[in-house]
Amino acid sequence: MAQHDPALIDFEASCLPEYGQSYPIEVAVARIDGESRSWLIKPPPRWQTWDWSEEAESLHGISRAMLACDGLPPAQVFAEMVAFVGTCEVYSDADLDGFWLEVLCEELDEKLPFPIRFLGEWMAARGLTREQVDAALEEARRRLPKAHHAREDAKRLALVVRLLIEEQPA
Incomplete structure (x- = not known):
């Protein structure tokens, strides 16, 4: 993997911010080399009083019981995520991913470990056309048709980037 290769990040959350005070429950990072990791985040006590949306749960399929049983402490998730990202430049297709990283x-009293850039900026900087992007997305x-699961969403975006890179002349 080359230094500063793109990595794609995706979060799932307790609810969307417009529905209440939301918190991250899962994060996944996928690199364009095909490697990916995901982590369920065990809510710390402070988050447990925040909002939860049944609608969001039905989309991502993660329950509070799953987080209590299989979630990892936020500090562990943070450390492992930062180590996995390494020197990659991190991209997302949604501003909300930056919000949930914040x-x-x-919660951990940590500085942002890396900026999350908008994937569209990466595409625009390479002069990619709408047709190229649409074909790669399709x-x-x-x-990878499964949606609203952090790991699958991040892997799909990483595949889009890899397909676009492969299409461009060297």
Whole structure:
């Protein structure tokens, strides 16, 4: 993996911010080399009084019981995530991923470990056309159709980037 290769990040949350005070419950990072990791986040006591959406749970399939049983402490998730990202530049397709990274860092009294850039900026900087992006998205959705699961969403975005890189002349 080359230094500063893109990595894609995706969070799932207790609810969307417009529905209440939300917190991250899962984070996944996928690198374009095909490696990916995901972590369930055990809510610290302070978050347990925050909002939870049944609608969000039905989308991502993560319950409070799963987090209590299988979730990892936020500090462990943070440390492992930062180590996995390494020197990659981190991208996302949604501003909310940056918001939930901030919530996680705030809980741990940590500085943001890396900026999360908007994936569209990466595409625009390479002069990619809408047709190229749409074709890569369609192929990635065909190969990885499962949605609203952090690891699958991050892997799909990483595949889009890899397909676009492979398409460009060296």
